[in-house]
Amino acid sequence: MDFLQRLTVGEWTAWVVVVALNAYVIFAGADFGGGVWDLLAWGPRKQQQRELVAHAIGPIWEANHVWLIVVVVVLFVCFPPAFAAFGTVLHLPLSLMLIGIVLRGSAFVFRAYSYGPRSEQRRWGQVFAISSLVTPIVLGMCVGAVASGRVGNALADVGHGAAGVLPSLLDATPPAQMSFAAIYVAPWISPFTLAVGALTLALFSFLAATYLTIEATGQHELQEDFRRKAIGAAVVSMVVAAIALALGASSGGVLARLVGVGWSFPLLAISGMFAIAAVVALMKRRYQLARVAAGAWVTLVLWGWVMAQFPYIIPPSLTIDAAAAPRRVLVETLAVLGAGAVVLVPSLWYLIRVFKTRR
Amino acid sequence: MPDLLAARSQMAMSLAFHIIFSVIGIGLPLLMVIAEWRWMRTGDATYLDLAKRWSKGAAILFAVGAVSGTVLSFELGLLWPNFMRFAGPIIGMPFSLEGFAFFTEAIFLGIYLYGWDRISRGAHLFSGIVVALSGVLSGIFVVMANAWMNSPTGFDLVGGKAVDVRPFAAMANAAAFSQTLHMTLAAYAATGLGVAGVHAIMILRGNTAKFHRYALAIAVAVGAPASLLQPVSGDISARYVAQAQPVKLAAMEAHFTTQRGAPLHVGGWPDEEKRETRWAIRIPYGLSLLAFRDPDAEVRGLSDVPRDEWPPVAIVHVAFQIMVALGTCMALVSVLALWRWWRGHGSDALTTSRLLLRGLALATPMGFIAIEAGWTVTEVGRQPWIVYGILRTADAVTPMPGLVVPFLVFTLLYVLLGVIVVYMLRQHIVRAPREDAGQ
Numbered sequence: 039m040d041f042l043q044r045l046t047v048g049e050w051t052a053w054v055v056v057v058a059l060n061a062y063v064i065f066a067g068a069d070f071g072g073g074v075w076d077l078l079a080w081g082p083r084k085q086q087q088r089e090l091v092a093h094a095i096g097p098i099w100e101a102n103h104v105w106l107i108v109v110v111v112v113l114f115v116c117f118p119p120a121f122a123a124f125g126t127v128l129h130l131p132l133s134l135m136l137i138g139i140v141l142r143g144s145a146f147v148f149r150a151y152s153y154g155p156r157s158e159q160r161r162w163g164q165v166f167a168i169s170s171l172v173t174p175i176v177l178g179m180c181v182g183a184v185a186s187g188r189v190g191n192a193l194a195d196v197g198h199g200a201a202g203v204l205p206s207l208l209d210a211t212p213p214a215q216m217s218f219a220a221i222y223v224a225p226w227i228s229p230f231t232l233a234v235g236a237l238t239l240a241l242f243s244f245l246a247a248t249y250l251t252i253e254a255t256g257q258h259e260l261q262e263d264f265r266r267k268a269i270g271a272a273v274v275s276m277v278v279a280a281i282a283l284a285l286g287a288s289s290g291g292v293l294a295r296l297v298g299v300g301w302s303f304p305l306l307a308i309s310g311m312f313a314i315a316a317v318v319a320l321m322k323r324r325y326q327l328a329r330v331a332a333g334a335w336v337t338l339v340l341w342g343w344v345m346a347q348f349p350y351i352i353p354p355s356l357t358i359d360a361a362a363a364p365r366r367v368l369v370e371t372l373a374v375l376g377a378g379a380v381v382l383v384p385s386l387w388y389l390i391r392v393f394k395t396r397r
Numbered sequence: 398m399p400d401l402l403a404a405r406s407q408m409a410m411s412l413a414f415h416i417i418f419s420v421i422g423i424g425l426p427l428l429m430v431i432a433e434w435r436w437m438r439t440g441d442a443t444y445l446d447l448a449k450r451w452s453k454g455a456a457i458l459f460a461v462g463a464v465s466g467t468v469l470s471f472e473l474g475l476l477w478p479n480f481m482r483f484a485g486p487i488i489g490m491p492f493s494l495e496g497f498a499f500f501t502e503a504i505f506l507g508i509y510l511y512g513w514d515r516i517s518r519g520a521h522l523f524s525g526i527v528v529a530l531s532g533v534l535s536g537i538f539v540v541m542a543n544a545w546m547n548s549p550t551g552f553d554l555v556g557g558k559a560v561d562v563r564p565f566a567a568m569a570n571a572a573a574f575s576q577t578l579h580m581t582l583a584a585y586a587a588t589g590l591g592v593a594g595v596h597a598i599m600i601l602r603g604n605t606a607k608f609h610r611y612a613l614a615i616a617v618a619v620g621a622p623a624s625l626l627q628p629v630s631g632d633i634s635a636r637y638v639a640q641a642q643p644v645k646l647a648a649m650e651a652h653f654t655t656q657r658g659a660p661l662h663v664g665g666w667p668d669e670e671k672r673e674t675r676w677a678i679r680i681p682y683g684l685s686l687l688a689f690r691d692p693d694a695e696v697r698g699l700s701d702v703p704r705d706e707w708p709p710v711a712i713v714h715v716a717f718q719i720m721v722a723l724g725t726c727m728a729l730v731s732v733l734a735l736w737r738w739w740r741g742h743g744s745d746a747l748t749t750s751r752l753l754l755r756g757l758a759l760a761t762p763m764g765f766i767a768i769e770a771g772w773t774v775t776e777v778g779r780q781p782w783i784v785y786g787i788l789r790t791a792d793a794v795t796p797m798p799g800l801v802v803p804f805l806v807f808t809l810l811y812v813l814l815g816v817i818v819v820y821m822l823r824q825h826i827v828r829a830p831r832e833d834a835g836q
Binding site: 096097098100104106108115121122123129132139142148150154218222363364366371374381385386389393 | 797
């Protein structure tokens with residue numbers, strides 16, 4: 039565990055961001071996946087499938103969504119140059135993601151509280167479902183853009199933060215003679231980022247279908263529907279994950295570390311075992327086990343990516359420590375996050391106990 | 398459209414949209430908790446009906462508020478990356494705390510909305526109280542972060558960089574108290590009188606079901622005291638601004654020349670070129686008195702500072718006049734309402750005065766317009782600075798060109814959402830009971 043002892047305060051804080059992102063993926067990710075299954079609902083139990091999704095995510099999606107706010111806030115408080123860089127280079131996909139988030143959330147409550155005719159509710163349902171499909175893809179593309187080093191390279195090219203040297207406050211940075219597309223579009227559109235986008239969508243859908251098998255307890259046919267969907271999504275996720283891994287590893291740079299020395303590959307290998315465990319559990323109808331394995335799989339995929347680019351926050355050159363705010367800010371923020379967790383954890387536990395336990 | 402203007406417009410539009418939802422998100426939970434508490438005390442099912450209907454409105458508004466707030470937290474980086482690079486660590490503390498308040502609010506709102514049949518009555522009421530409290534706390538923390546932009550502190554500036562950052566000192570900045578007090582009261586005043594106005598309109602239309610009478614009483618009980626206290630808090634704010642941000646005060650009051658015994662301009666139109674204010678009612682010594690409690694106090698005018706450090710004077714002055722005028726109307730209606738309540742020995746006296754009902758109906762949108770105007774005063778009045786005296790807005794904006802496109806896209810999105818929300822709420826109000834059921 040000398041790895042842990044060597045961590046700086048900045049790196050500890052970065053792990054807090056990863057944990058919050060992890061929670062967002064595991065919980066809110068499944069809410070987006072639920073929207074995907076609303077879109078893909080078919081067969082004789084189409085309507086029941088949609089109702090189960092709405093019933094499952096209704097009470098919890100807003101709380102789950104807040105994990106994203108935590109990620110954003112800790113990023114801009116503790117790693118302001120990185121936040122500024124993401125906001126600049128990824129302006130377009132982040133804006134798209136926000137539009138997706140706005141439409142998804144609004145359409146969901148509009149449908150839930152509509153007194154209008156059925157056709158109107160159906161329309162909200164479509165908006166909800168389509169935005170649930172688009173948002174995870176764009177989120178994944180942003181992750182892929184950072185991981186592949188393309189965001190970092192775009193920044194270096196415009197002299198924004200090369201080699202971890204950060205311009206001071208007041209020097210506005212006019213982009214050099216680079217085209218708009220080279221700075222603001224190319225970093226997030228590539229085969230690899232598209233593969234990560236597809237993987238995000240597939241994993242979110244897989245999580246949702248797996249969780250929904252438990253939500254459907256007592257409704258055998260509905261449960262079987264989601265069991266089949268979960269297995270299908272798991273297979274798709276495995277294929278896309280393999281493609282993303284191959285594309286990443288062959289592109290060199292930080293991504294070569296996905297399969298090279300270090301912690302990344304072992305984590306990804308274990309994630310593969312959990313993937314197989316989840317599928318086997320679903321086949322054997324061991325749903326509680328499947329849920330745990332599914333969560334572990336997705337978590338380890340995320341951590342595998344993080345370990346591949348550690349200690350960089352924006353590969354290939356901006357390290358976590360170079361981007362970190364002054365030590366006092368980090369320490370006080372960590373203290374507040376710890377104190378906040380004392381309120382948050384029991385509250386979340388209560389929420390889950392009220393809505394997610396059998397009665 | 399220049400990129401800086403587009404970025405400012407997008408931010409202004411996003412804030413103007415979000416603030417309506419966050420204000421109702423602070424006020425409405427208090428109303429629904431009071432209704433639920435009355436139900437538990439009296440056993441009158443009308444109160445329960447009221448709590449449930451208000452909570453449905455709260456659900457729609459909270460969801461739109463939450464997603465539009467998410468947009469804002471990203472826009473800080475999408476539009477103002479250089480501001481965040483400088484200010485992120487300094488103003489992070491209130492944002493981190495707000496994160497938790499918002500988290501708590503979202504969790505307990507979920508429990509409140511979907512938990513009617515799943516938890517005990519006491520636990521349910523408790524959830525509502527947590528929603529109401531964490532809503533206020535969220536608002537206070539966010540406004541504290543904004544107050545720092547007006548009154549930056551908690552760091553030392555060395556060579557354009559912030560060093561020795563002290564997050565808690567930054568949070569406890571000099572503007573924090575007056576701004577959070579003013580905003581919190583505004584939230585209760587606007588929501589209280591806004592809801593009261595809707596029900597007053599229904600009663601004026603002849604629908605005197607108990608539902609509307611009870612709703613009116615609860616809404617007035619929240620909105621009227623807040624509206625009465627608001628002028629006092631406004632005075633505290635104005636005196637702070639007079640002392641700490643003299644340029645903003647000068648713009649608010651359209652006051653061009655530094656002088657002792659400065660008059661107060663009511664209304665009027667400031668001419669920035671000629672440096673004079675036309676068509677205003679002048680109250681001699683008024684400004685010196687109000688700002689410094691001394692008729693001979695010197696009030697600095699805009700001419701004291703270079704032209705490129707002026708905010709857009711006309712916008713700030715007119716917005717300030719609108720805010721004060723509407724706030725005054727709201728306070729007057731509130732006096733009338735509370736007087737009738739007290740003299741009539743009970744809340745039913747509210748529904749027997751058509752004058753009062755008309756006044757409340759007229760006041761329905763006033764609080765929200767006043768809030769938009771007030772934020773125009775504080776934000777436009779701080780220009781050309783994003784961090785007062787330290788960082789100019791023009792230096793904080795993203796280098797990305799073509800910002801007019803995201804501005805138009807988000808404007809279109811919000812206009813659409815706004816229309817839909819109004820339509821949805823209308824449906825809910827129209828469906829309110831016309832008669833007292835089963836009794």
